[in-house]
Amino acid sequence: MNVQKGTFRLWVVLSVLFVIVVAAFSYDNIHTEFRNAYTDWNAVATKLGGENMVPADCEKARGTAGTDYNRNDDGFCWYEFSKFRSLYPEYKDVNDKELDRRLYAKAGKPLVEFHPWQKLAKVVLFAVGVPLGFLALGYALFWAVAGFRSQPSKQPPNAGDIS
Secondary structure: HHHHHHHHHHHHHHHHHHHHHHHHHHHHHHHHHHHHHHOOHHHHHHHOOOOOOEEEHHOOOOOOOOOOOOOOOOOOEEEEHHHHHHOOOOHHOOOHHHHHHHHHHOOOOOOOOOEEEEEEEEHHHHHHHHHHHHHHHHHHHHHHHHOOOOOOOOOOOOOOOOO
16 A cells, blocks of 8 residues: 555545534634624614614713613713614714714724624634645655655666576
8 A cells, every 4th residue: 555645545534524623613603703793783673672772972962861861870871873863963974883883982882893704714724724734744754754765776687697
């Protein structure tokens, strides 16, 4: 049996198993990242009978406390999204997602940004890179060991010799 062919076949089998294991362990995490990145949370809150709340500086609050906004211990006034839109018309040209991002950043509570494609790329790079690294290492080892083998003589045997 050719050792190099057998070792390469073993590498292929172990690489496929490694990719399957990495995919199995990272599937839930990546799936959640994609779901969170592409979910409109304002629509979800409305569907469940609630509404998204946004923070604003209480010193510049508009409307009536308790009716239009609630004052919390964190120093911010929390508005329901639709009430905020009606009380602050200067934000009419800003879409909901961008307005959410701006208001939370202004309040010092930036929203978590999801980057599912970056996470997926890192997992794929790991799942493919590790086996390729082992392939390169194995190739280098076979190449190094081949350098220690003695060269067979290139002279044909003497026809008169009978041994």
